[in-house]
Amino acid sequence: MSSAVEQPPIQINLAWCKGCGICYTLCPTKVLGADELGKVTLTQPKKCTKCKICENHCPDFAISVSGGKKS
Numbered sequence: 001m002s003s004a005v006e007q008p009p010i011q012i013n014l015a016w017c018k019g020c021g022i023c024y025t026l027c028p029t030k031v032l033g034a035d036e037l038g039k040v041t042l043t044q045p046k047k048c049t050k051c052k053i054c055e056n057h058c059p060d061f062a063i064s065v066s067g068g069k070k071s
């Protein structure tokens with residue numbers, strides 16, 4: 001028996017991320033962090049509450065969150 005691995009609900013398009021820092025500054029559960037270039041990385045995907053703050057605030061539409069509340 002193998003249980004399906006839960007996919008993180010966050011999709012990141014790094015090509016669109018300019019490293020402004022808005023998403024990982026605002027994420028209430030610190031799911032998101034910065035890589036050495038300041039671009040977004042997923043650090044603790046299991047802590048995501050799907051609040052969509054990151055998706056709603058990214059100026060470059062680089063993040064989308066599946067599931068959760070409709071915005």
Ligand code: SF4
Pocket residue numbers: 016017018019020021022023024038039040057058059060061062063
């Ligand atoms: S808010 Fe968007 S552009 Fe800014 S760091 Fe996050 S993903 Fe990148």
Ligand code: SF4
Pocket residue numbers: 010026027028029030031032047048049050051052053054055065
């Ligand atoms: S949806 Fe909310 S909890 Fe999940 S990464 Fe974005 S800001 Fe953080």
